[in-house]
Amino acid sequence: MTEALPTLLFVAIVLGYSLWQGFRHESSTVGLNGFFLMNKSLHAKALGTSFVASNISVATVVLALGVVGYNFGFWGAVWITICWISGILLFAYLIGKEPVREYLRVGHTLHEFIGEHYDQPGRLPIVRLAASALTVIVFWGTIGIEFFAGFLVFTKLGGGPSPMLIALVIAAVIILYTIKGGYRAATIADWPRLILVCIGFLILGVIAFRIQQTSTPGAEPLFSLSSLSRIPPVWAFASIITLVPVQLSGMDMWQRCVAAEGNISAIRRGLFLSLPLNLLWLVPAYVGALAKSLNYTPAHVNYVVLEILDQIKPFIGQWWEWIVQPLLYGSLVATMASTIDTLLMSLIFTFMYDMYGTFKRIDYSTLSETEEADLVVRSKFWTGMLGLSSLFIVFVGLFMATLYDLIVTSFALQIILFCPVLFVILTPKRDLTKRRILAFIGLAAGFFAAIGTIILYLTMIGDPRVLSAAPIAAFAATLIFYLILVLLSPKAKESTTIERDSESA
Amino acid sequence: MKEIQNQPSPQTKASFTIFVNMFLSLIIKKLLDTGLTSYKSNTLNFYHLIFLLSLMVILFQSFSLFLKVSTNPTYTEVLHVGIRRKLHIPALFASMITVFVLLYLLADFFSGDALTFLVGSLALAFSWLLFDFLCKLVIADYYISQSKLDEIQNDQLYVAVGRWIGCDVLLIIWSTLIIISVHKAKMTEIEAAFAMLFAFSFLTYLVLRSVKK
Numbered sequence: 001m002t003e004a005l006p007t008l009l010f011v012a013i014v015l016g017y018s019l020w021q022g023f024r025h026e027s028s029t030v031g032l033n034g035f036f037l038m039n040k041s042l043h044a045k046a047l048g049t050s051f052v053a054s055n056i057s058v059a060t061v062v063l064a065l066g067v068v069g070y071n072f073g074f075w076g077a078v079w080i081t082i083c084w085i086s087g088i089l090l091f092a093y094l095i096g097k098e099p100v101r102e103y104l105r106v107g108h109t110l111h112e113f114i115g116e117h118y119d120q121p122g123r124l125p126i127v128r129l130a131a132s133a134l135t136v137i138v139f140w141g142t143i144g145i146e147f148f149a150g151f152l153v154f155t156k157l158g159g160g161p162s163p164m165l166i167a168l169v170i171a172a173v174i175i176l177y178t179i180k181g182g183y184r185a186a187t188i189a190d191w192p193r194l195i196l197v198c199i200g201f202l203i204l205g206v207i208a209f210r211i212q213q214t215s216t217p218g219a220e221p222l223f224s225l226s227s228l229s230r231i232p233p234v235w236a237f238a239s240i241i242t243l244v245p246v247q248l249s250g251m252d253m254w255q256r257c258v259a260a261e262g263n264i265s266a267i268r269r270g271l272f273l274s275l276p277l278n279l280l281w282l283v284p285a286y287v288g289a290l291a292k293s294l295n296y297t298p299a300h301v302n303y304v305v306l307e308i309l310d311q312i313k314p315f316i317g318q319w320w321e322w323i324v325q326p327l328l329y330g331s332l333v334a335t336m337a338s339t340i341d342t343l344l345m346s347l348i349f350t351f352m353y354d355m356y357g358t359f360k361r362i363d364y365s366t367l368s369e370t371e372e373a374d375l376v377v378r379s380k381f382w383t384g385m386l387g388l389s390s391l392f393i394v395f396v397g398l399f400m401a402t403l404y405d406l407i408v409t410s411f412a413l414q415i416i417l418f419c420p421v422l423f424v425i426l427t428p429k430r431d432l433t434k435r436r437i438l439a440f441i442g443l444a445a446g447f448f449a450a451i452g453t454i455i456l457y458l459t460m461i462g463d464p465r466v467l468s469a470a471p472i473a474a475f476a477a478t479l480i481f482y483l484i485l486v487l488l489s490p491k492a493k494e495s496t497t498i499e500r501d502s503e504s505a
Numbered sequence: 506m507k508e509i510q511n512q513p514s515p516q517t518k519a520s521f522t523i524f525v526n527m528f529l530s531l532i533i534k535k536l537l538d539t540g541l542t543s544y545k546s547n548t549l550n551f552y553h554l555i556f557l558l559s560l561m562v563i564l565f566q567s568f569s570l571f572l573k574v575s576t577n578p579t580y581t582e583v584l585h586v587g588i589r590r591k592l593h594i595p596a597l598f599a600s601m602i603t604v605f606v607l608l609y610l611l612a613d614f615f616s617g618d619a620l621t622f623l624v625g626s627l628a629l630a631f632s633w634l635l636f637d638f639l640c641k642l643v644i645a646d647y648y649i650s651q652s653k654l655d656e657i658q659n660d661q662l663y664v665a666v667g668r669w670i671g672c673d674v675l676l677i678i679w680s681t682l683i684i685i686s687v688h689k690a691k692m693t694e695i696e697a698a699f700a701m702l703f704a705f706s707f708l709t710y711l712v713l714r715s716v717k718k
Contacts, residue, residue: 164696168703175707360658377714381668384711388704389675395682398691 003321004160010326011166011333014196015173018337021189022177028184032364035182035376036349037108042259044266046187048274051256053190054342055278056197058335059142059149062284064407066305069288070298072235073227077285079236083243085278091247092268095257097425104262108364110254110417111135111354117424118432118439125358127436130443131417132354135251138414139347140386143340144393145406147171150336151394152403156306157329167394170333175387178341179380183259186341193334198280200331203324205283207312208290214315215294222293238468241475242411245418252346302402340387348383356382405467409454412471416446419475419482431492435485442481450474623687626701627680634673641666672708679704 029035042050055061068076094100103113115128150170154163177185212222221227247253257267288304296311298304309328313320352375357364367375397403420439424432432439453470457463641663648657657663683700686692692700 162693162696162699164692165699168700172703172707378668381711381714384707384714385671385675388707388711389678392678392682395686395691398686399689 004157006322007157007326007329008160010330011170014193014330014333014337015170017192018185018189018341019173019177022179022181022185025181025184025188029180029182029376029380031372032367032375032379034184035379036345036353037255037259038182038184038187040259040261042187042256042261044260044270045273046191047256047260047267047270048272049191049194050187050338050342051253051271052274052277052280053194053197053335053338054252055339056201056280056335057142057146057149057339058153058332059145059403060407061281062305062332062335063149063152063303064404065281065285066288066308067302067404069285069290070292070301070304071230071288072232073230073292074223074282074286074289075225075228076231076235077282077289079231080239080243080285081278081281083239084246084281085275086240087244087247088271088275088278090244091253092271094248094422094425095267096264098428100421100425101262101264104254104257104264104267106262108258109350109353110249110251110421111350113254113424114417114420115354118420118436120433120436123436127420127439127443128354129358130440131420132350134413134416134443134447135350136347136355136386138410139251139343139350140390141393141406141413142410143343143347143387144390144396145403145410146336146340146343147391148394148397148406149403150333151397152303153306153329153332156310157325168391170336171387171391174337174340175344175384178344178387179383183255183345186345187259189341190338193338194277196327196334197331197338198277200328200334201280201283203327204287207315207324208283208287208308211294211312211315212290217293222289232465232468234465234472235468238471242415242471245415245422245475246411248421249415249417250346251350252342255346255349302404344383344387347386348379351382351386352379405454405458408467408470409450412450412454412474413447415471416443416450416474416478419446419478423482423486427486427489429491430486430489432485432489435489438481438485438488442478442485445481446474446478449477623680623684623697623701626705627677627684630673630676630680634670634677637666637669637673641670669712672712676704676708 028038031039033039065077065080068080095104099117100113103116107113107116109132111128111132114131115125118127119125147167147170151163151167154160154166157163157166160166177189181189260267260270284305287308291298291304291308296308298307300307312324316324353364356362356378362375393406397406419442450470450473453466453473457466457470644660644663644666645654645657648654648660680701683692683697687694687697
């Protein structure tokens with residue numbers, strides 16, 4: 001217990017800071033705009049830091065990229081980073097295009113945007129609901145995956161309390177401060193946590209470099225271009241299909257842009273300023289690749305980075321317990337908090353605005369103060385419910401799938417929303433609402449293609465190439481239906497955004 | 506809501522309060538007895554103390570919820586109308602008794618093994634679900650009888666009970682998953698008990714938040 005005490009204390013400080021931010025910003029969550037969009041006052045720097053901090057998650061970056069480094073070499077991780085940055089650039093470019101540009105200034109959610117262009121006014125918005133359901137499933141699952149990653153991380157903390165107990169405490173704190181402080185607490189608290197994350201990653205990188213220098217090189221080359229041959233073509237293609245569209249189809253990105261009041265230049269500035277920080281992704285991959293290069297065989301390849309952490313201790317000596325371990329675990333908890341609070345806010349925004357609001361027929365533009373306050377209470381209640389229920393994924397992880405499978409599933413489902421948005425931008429002169437059933441089927445087809453492939457992988461085939469094919473199948477299925485939809489749609493008379501503007505005027 | 510102007514009689518309020526108080530006192534007494542016996546027989550360890558304290562917190566929170574509901578004019582009016590309706594009195598009170606008996610048994614089991622505690626929690630969650638469902642039916646029945654079903658969404662208690670049903674369902678799934686985890690040796694019993702208490706406390710916090718101040 002004494003060995004883990006400094007680490008636990010430091011983790012408690014990180015959580016305490018987040019909690020303090022939540023309570024501090026509670027007064028700003030009286031209205032829906034305050035709770036979900038921090039009253040549209042997100043500026044470029046906060047947007048950039050929040051974007052990077054929430055995307056460096058323990059599950060996807062720390063653990064999954066370690067696996068990528070181990071299985072496909074360092075260049076595999078470089079390829080992933082290139083795809084990711086391409087996705088950011090594509091997003092930055094497309095948000096400048098109409099009708100997205102105008103929508104971000106006056107709109108609310110990604111699904112509302114999709115619904116505006118595919119659903120017929122006065123009828124049940126099935127496309128909007130289907131798109132929202134996809135986001136809710138994906139984000140809910142991703143939050144659970146992150147909690148599961150937290151549980152795994154703390155299994156390696158020797159001498160500490162039960163990892164399940166720590167994971168539950170962390171979950172409770174994150175959900176609680178998100179309920180209290182809303183989007184402001186989730187965003188403003190990110191930059192100090194990002195500094196901590198950077199420190200943690202740098203320490204990990206420096207230690208790995210020292211190990212590399214003091215060890216005998218193995219048969220597997222680390223940085224040699226010949227290791228490019230380890231990258232499977234199917235996986236490389238799946239990475240493009242997954243990571244390039246992921247920003248445009250992510251509700252968290254749309255929420256950030258709307259919170260920045262659709263100020264395109266500020267959004268782009270924030271994204272570009274934070275771009276170099278995305279290179280931090282390479283550190284866990286480097287650790288994974290180094291493990292392979294030194295002929296280290298992990299007990300479980302999916303958790304190779306965690307096993308390496310165990311091996312690091314002898315290289316550090318006394319500093320390990322008092323400085324290095326607390327900083328590493330503190331940064332991992334900060335990473336978790338930054339990711340989960342953002343996802344939770346996007347999840348609840350989608351749930352309340354697109355699903356709850358639609359079913360309850362709430363007109364968010366004509367709410368009285370009392371009604372708005374009541375909806376904030378309801379939103380906070382559902383934040384707690386959905387946050388807590390996402391812990392179910394921890395059990396799924398314990399029983400069935402591995403972390404890597406869960407991550408691929410969530411990405412495969414998220415990119416389904418890329419096609420609907422892309423075709424709205426590409427075909428401004430088409431009236432897509434005439435084929436709303438086809439739009440709905442397209443989303444459903446993407447969903448079933450992804451889930452079917454994953455089930456096939458988990459139950460029958462077990463070939464990693466089938467797992468990589470899940471995002472490709474989801475993307476292809478959606479693309480086919482949306483191509484047919486666009487071809488069958490008649491020409492539009494007027495733009496939807498212009499209609500809305502004239503109505504509001 | 507304007508139709509529901511008749512205040513509950515002092516007798517109804519008093520009997521309701523005494524009924525709940527009696528059971529709560531009984532459970533707290535049982536908890537203290539069990540804790541004291543365990544202490545005397547030197548079987549009281551750190552985890553037992555945590556269980557004891559957590560259960561006390563849950564009970565006090567339940568009591569606080571009851572007070573919030575029973576002292577709020579909006580709720581007491583509806584509660585009174587619901588309780589007064591002859592057909593529903595037995596059902597309401599039977600489910601309340603089930604809930605409190607289960608709480609009592611839960612308190613009795615807490616010093617036993619964690620699996621018993623978990624099974625007790627699952628049964629408790631089911632009985633809460635039944636109780637909340639009946640409450641919702643009673644309120645809906647009232648509005649139907651008044652031909653004012655369109656006003657039901659303005660009823661704070663009806664909305665709150667709907668949220669509690671959500672909590673109950675979540676608790677049932679949670680308990681089931683934990684029991685399976687313990688059965689499959691994926692969790693230790695202590696971890697499972699803490700996970701259960703965590704869910705209890707968190708959901709109670711949410712329920713308390715959801716009740717109109």
